[in-house]
Amino acid sequence: MQLLLDTPAKRFLPIPCSFSVNKMSKKRAHKTLSLDEKLQIFKKLGSHTHRQLSEEYGVGVSTIADIKKKGSKLREHKRKLTEMG
Numbered sequence: 001m002q003l004l005l006d007t008p009a010k011r012f013l014p015i016p017c018s019f020s021v022n023k024m025s026k027k028r029a030h031k032t033l034s035l036d037e038k039l040q041i042f043k044k045l046g047s048h049t050h051r052q053l054s055e056e057y058g059v060g061v062s063t064i065a066d067i068k069k070k071g072s073k074l075r076e077h078k079r080k081l082t083e084m085g
Contacts, residue, residue, distance in 0.1 A: 031058050033067075035078055042071045 050064040
């Protein structure tokens with residue numbers, strides 16, 4: 001695929017374009033994970049890759065990385081909810 005560039009001389013020059021409409025990724029549907037699902041993911045991080053978990057739960061790899069980073073806060077939040085009843 002090529003794009004055309006309009007120069008001041010009003011000549012159109014072809015510019016190579018590295019993407020095409022067919023190769024663009026499709027958006028993933030929005031998914032909200034429960035606290036329990038996030039804790040399950042956190043527990044599985046030692047034995048599964050980020051990619052495996054993202055495919056299993058239908059979320060992005062960056063979401064899995066965020067859960068890993070916030071793991072201690074998630075456990076603390078679960079503990080507080082359990083204490084409250």
